[in-house]
Amino acid sequence: MKTTIFSFLLLAGIVLAGCAPRHPKIGLLVHSFDAPRWQNDQRYFVEAVNQLDGIPMVRVADNDARRQLAQAKELISKGAMVLVVIPVDQATASQIVNLAHKKEIRVIAYDRLINNCRLDYYVSTDNVRVGEIQAQYLTKIKPKGNYALLGGPPNDNNSRMLYIGQMNILQPFVEREEIKIGFRQFANAWTPEEGYRLANASLDSSANKLDAIICANDAMALGAIKALKERGLLKQVAVAGQDADMANIKEIQLGNQAVTVFKRIKTMASTAAEIAMHLAKGETIDPYLSTISNGERLVPSYLVDAVAVNESNVEMTVIAEGN
Secondary structure, three states: OOHHHHHHHHHHOOEOOOOOOOOOEEEEEEOOOOOOHHHHHHHHHHHHHHHOOOEEEEEEOOOOHHHHHHHHHHHHHOOOOEEEEOOOOHHHHHHHHHHHHHOOOEEEEEOOOOOOOOOOEEEEEOHHHHHHHHHHHHHHHOOOEEEEEEEOOOOOHHHHHHHHHHHHHHHHHHHOOOEEEEEEEEOOOOOHHHHHHHHHHHHHHOOOOOOEEEEOOHHHHHHHHHHHHHOOOOOOOEEEOOOOOHHHHHHHHHOOOOEEEEEOHHHHHHHHHHHHHHHHOOOEOOOOOEEEEOOOOEEEEEEEOEEEEOOOOHHHHHHHHOO
């Protein structure tokens, strides 16, 4: 499905269900601003809610799960009618969903699926597809050789989805013995420091004989690039990331990173804002585009397309979207 049809699908499915506040309060719980993209997500979301005559209320947990739970309670007490959650971790996030439902407040998971609860909606990019895009790009330029997979934190569902996508592409190469995955490990956080630590570990374990490193996000890719630079291996090892952070776009233009994956953040944020406002006004949204199992139910999901970004298409993707 093309992302341009999202608004039409949402508008086509609206059925009024009675009176609702003229300016409903919409809560946004952000896990952290630990990567540049999250400030853009917040900005686009707030802009969209304001344009729809809602009142956005934003809280940032700084990767503290207990703090995020407390922030959810605060927003509920202040009259939030819908919560949009970028979870710190799965266990606490499911508690937030259960707590909100007791107050008849709907919850939308944003970018990261919340498992094992009666989650109402999910808005994201198809993260399995993101992993596939990373691996597809690198296998075109490095169809043979030693690969390292630097995964995200295991408490984030996206880390698992990315890995599944990567292996969907890599497994046939592994079975043909064209690619060897000599190192695969999940990080403690989505940070350059973790990317640096894991990249050094992968280089040590392979005696510096790596052909490609697939990183869970662009922040970790920056750490991997730093490790490669210190060992004189820049431009020799192909590096993949995701998020299209501007620092990484510069590395791509310098030839130090092969590819990133661009998520259409503005589309994701505005879609989440539209759904939240319809729910707050008592409107039914139908149809949704797909469902994803979170272990408890099939969650109605809106998944935005992603695209590989290299030096040749930066202006047509990242700059065109306005990120």
